[in-house]
Amino acid sequence: MRRFATPMLAAALAWAPGAPRAAERPAISDDVVKIGVLTDMSGQFSHESGEGSVAAVRMAIEDFGGTVLGRPIELVVSDHQNKTDVASAKARQWYDVDKVDMIANLINSGVALSVVNVARDKNRIAIVTGSGSSRLTGDACTPNSIHYAYDTYALAKGTGSAMAKRGGDSWYFLTADYAFGHALEADTTGVVKALGGRVVGAVRYPLNALDQSAFLLQAQSSGAKVVGLAGSGTVFVNAVKAAREFGLTQSGTQALAGLLVWITDIRELGLETAQGLILTNAFYWDRDDETRAWSKRFYARMGRMPHMGDAGDYSSTMHYLKAVAAAGTDEAGAVMARMRALPIDDFFAKGGRIREDGRMVHDMYVYEVKSPAESTGEWDYYKLREVVPGEQAFRPLRDSACPLVRKTN
Template sequence: MKTIGLMAVSAVALLSAALPASAEIAGGRVKLGVLTDISGFASDSTGTGSVVAAQLAAEDFAAQLPGAKIEVISADHQNKPDIGSATARRWVEQESVNAVLDVPFSSVALAVSEVTRGSKALLVASGPGTTALTGPKCSPNTIHWTYDTWALSNGTAKVVTETVGKSWFFLTADYAFGHSLEQDASAVVKANGGTVVGGVRHPTNNSDFSSFLLQAQASGANIIGLANAVGDTVTSVKQAAEFGITSGGQHLAALLMQLSDVSAVGLESAQGLYLTEPFYWDMTTETRAFSDRFAERMNGRRPTANQAGVYSGALHYLKAVKAANSTDGAAVAAAMKEIPTDDPLFGKGKVRVDGRVIHEMHVFQVKSPDESKGDYDFYKLVKTIPADQAFRPLDQGGCPLATQ
């Protein structure tokens, strides 16, 4: 574990006034733990940028908690559930961490969710994609913020099938996350009059997609759906360009791809690709202002959706702490679900009883190099999906909390 200070800004926001005598904020302190991928293959989309995002949220809300100290610490879970759960347990039981933030990778997030279940701490998850966090494995102590596989698959598959092409071929990472993306997207394709003409599954951390891409190319499908993530998505998009797949008239649709991935691919290879994100740094005056502040501490890099979700989730958590006048997990969770979500990055929404945060999702297409006007000018908006349509309906998730 380490406490990260960046630039001249401390990770601890301090104010001078005293808390009211009736406050239940123990010791006048709120402690946020960013449990993330500092050194692994998702570190660009989470990692230190997630710590910076939490730090900015603490600074922005400091004036709303007179006399309180908001502290941000961090740790690298190394993408291992045992390390993630052990770190979270130590934080919660020994170091008085009130909220665990980010936690990319579904397996790690599910393990951490069980640690916080029934405790006085909350998990506010931005990084993972599994719908199980708000389905069968839902917890009163878990809030799932940024995205999930249902929202990504539903957004991209529906819009692309309606507007670009009806026939799909899936290139899928051969593990539970990839299977879930493919299954969800296939159902949406068929429900919207499309067909799935074939698919192939590949090992994770794969370096050669040639045989898989040749099968996709030979299928003649209008759309090649990429049901993979991070390095596998980057490599498959680059190699698809080398094989002339998109120049030959087929389209790529990535079911999980973020700004950092597009940056790694480059616009020359990624141009024309479709993807769904809940946040893009260049959408509004407010998102640009936040992104400028973020970039000052991140050597010019713009925030990903995961990192923006850490900021948004931390800010709403702190609003709930103020409303409840407490850091007790049950009290803060109740307040988070009662107060509408509203911030400059994700807009207006709400936290449902199953812990799923409802907000708009956006389908984008990657610009060509000629269309881009500068660094990280990557996306053009295709369609915005309203908050009430963007996520799996509450009655379809199987969360026990939804039936109580």
């Protein structure tokens, strides 16, 4: 009887009223919550991610208090070099060996599409803020990934509709030849045709192409009213500069549409060159008092104003940590369920929510780049043209190709 007394007493105490049960204790794997920023630290997209994304995630960790459920929050960083094999290998190492719980940023759509599959296979979490391909919440959706800041459908919907209202009913695309560019061209084509417009042609350029002259000459000779730049980063900046040099827009018969424009691009271009560009964005530092307050703090660290990627990295990291706290664990399934259940109300988005396909739904904004005469100071670049409500900005679930979506007739 004595040898059974101690186990029986322990069992009785474990089930006594007020005693902490095992399921109620924080279940944090390896006694640490580890976040990895996998981004472009040195390539053509580093101005849209890189050190800025690292700073934003670090700010979120600090603002959360540096711990969650009594455990420390750690940050690791790596450069994926815009190579899908490098990104996938690093993600596997982080998840398997370094016990990273969530990977953030993931700029470059090819990289993002590969890493979300690794997250699914390893039952960890990936939050995409830097990349735009709408496939991430379409046929390539996973139960372990979230697409947070923007996507190609929302960019196409905002800018395509705005150009149509200005009479831009014929388009020619200069498209970056990788996953993001392809998705952006396809989504914008769908919007243009739905509004009664037509696409007269397209040319795809290599991701690392520096000279856009030949491509722009084709666009100029096409006679299209709108030349859609379906690319990002250094190549986008070079294309806008070259278009101005060729006089593509000065005639008044053709207009440039920047289908993904970062505020850092406008900074590099200068208002004299960029003025009049129509663009769609999820965030502008000067939108309201909350955006200005957070952006001032970011500016103090980075020496520049933040863009939607930076703001999205901060907001999504805070949302992830809140979900871990609410779930009482860092187990991926439980955290993902909490992230979908909790609303997002911060400086980045009001009334934001994460759908079953992984899409974070929030308002988007159509802006026009100011002329030098309209700007009142440094970083005062945009004037608001339209607010696109979240339910209209992103692809409706009824049209989704995501296998996780339950459709009703």
